[in-house]
Amino acid sequence: MKILVLNAGSSSQKSCLYEIADEALPTQAPKPVWEGKVNWTQDHGVAEIEVKTAIGATVENSISGESPEAHLAYMLNTLTDGATKVINQLSEIDLVGHRVVHGGQNYRESVVITEDVKKAIANLSNLAPEHNPAALAGIKAIENILGKVIQIAVFDTAFHRTIPDAAAIYPGPYEWVEQGIRRYGFHGISHQYCSGRAAQILGKDLASLRLITCHLGNGCSLAAIKNSRSIDTTMGFTPLEGLMMGSRSGSIDPGILIHLLRYCNYSVEKLNDVLNKASGLRGISGVSSDMRQVRKAIAQNNTRAQLAWDMYVHRLCSNIGAMLASLGGLDALVFTAGVGENSPGIRQAACDAFGFLGLKIDQEKNQQQPVDEDIATPDSAVRVLVIHTQEDWAIAQQCWQLQQNSNLLDF
C-alpha cells in the first residue's frame, strides 16, 4: 500500500511516500521511498523545493512567483517524473495522511477527511493560526492534484484526550469548560511515537513506564505519560502555552496581555504576532529563533543570547518538575525534535538539574549524536533517551490502521 504523508508547518510543507505491505506494519519506521519539502522561509514568493529518494536521487529548485499550490504540485510531480521518479502515476497512491495540529473537542481520533472535517479544521484555525490553515491548504491542494483519493487527518491533540480534567481545565469561570476552553495539548503524534519507541529501546512494556517526553523543536512541549497514556502536558488551549520556544513566548502572566491592550496601544493582531513570532529565543536573543544561531552568538559573548539560553533551560527544568509531580516518579526522560535531538548542551543542562534524583548521563554518549539511544550511565536512577521523532511514520501507521479497521479502499 502506498501512503503519502503531508506535514504542514507555518513555513514549510514536508511530505513523504511510504510503501507498506498490506498484511502487517513493520515494527520500526522504514525509510520513505520519497521525501519532499517546500520551504517558504526565504523572500516572499520564493519557494525552495528539495526532494530525495531512498536510493539517493535528489532534486533541488527554487521557484519564484506562482502560488503555494503550484509549488506543491511541482513537488508532487517529482514522484512521477525526472530523477526522483518512484511511481508511474499519482493514482497509485492509496491514501494521503495529514498532520492536523488542532482537532478540538470533536476529533479525538484520526478520521477520513470529509466536507465536515474540513469545516471543523477551518473553524479551529483561530486556535492554531500558524498550523491549521496550512494543513487545510495541503488537503485542498491534494484534492486538486490527486482528485478523489482518500485523505485522513491525524490530530496532534488526539493523544492528549486522556488528560484528566484536573489537569486540563483552566481555573476561569465554569462557562469556559462548557465553551470548550480547556487544555488540549499538541505534538501528540510525536509524544505518542516517542513513548512507544522508548518502550522498545528499553525492552519494557509501555504500560509499566512513567515517561516525560520533551519535544523541543520550533514549537516545544512536554508530555507526562503513564499507563501508555498522556496524563499531563505543557501546551494548552493553543500551541502558545508552556515552554519558551523558538519564536513563541510560552506561558506568561495574562495580566501582561491586559496591560498591553489597555495601555500600550496593542491590537489583537499585534498581540498575536508578537507572542507567536517575535518572542521566545528570537525575542530575547534578538538573534534568531534557531538554537544553532543562539549558540553561535553565545560563543561571541552575546549577553542577550546567553540570557535566552538560560531562560530556555530554566523553563524547561521547571516544567519537567511539573510533569514529574503529575507522574509521581520517573523511569525515563526522553529528548526529541530539532533541539532535543541535536543539542547536547540543552540535554546536559536539563539533566544536571535533576541530578538530585540520581539521574546521570554519560557525557561522551551525550556528545556523540545519539539516535534512539539510552545516554544515561549504567547506575543512573532514571534512563535518558534521545529519540528521533518520526511524526510522518506515525501518521502513515495511523492511516494503515484506519484502512485495516474500516476497509476504506473497498468503497
Ligand SMILES: Nc1ncnc2c1ncn2[C@@H]1O[C@H](COP(=O)(O)OP(=O)(O)O)[C@@H](O)[C@H]1O
Ligand atoms: N544541531 C542543532 N543544534 C541545536 N539546535 C538545532 C540543531 N539542529 C536543529 N536545531 C533546532 O531545531 C529547530 C527545528 O526543530 P524541528 O523539530 O525540525 O522543528 P519543526 O518541526 O517544529 O519545524 C531549529 O529551529 C533549531 O533551533
Ligand SMILES: CC(=O)OP(=O)(O)O
Ligand atoms: C503544535 C506545534 O507547535 O507544532 P510545531 O512545533 O511544528 O510548530
Ligand SMILES: [Mg+2]
Ligand atoms: Mg515539528
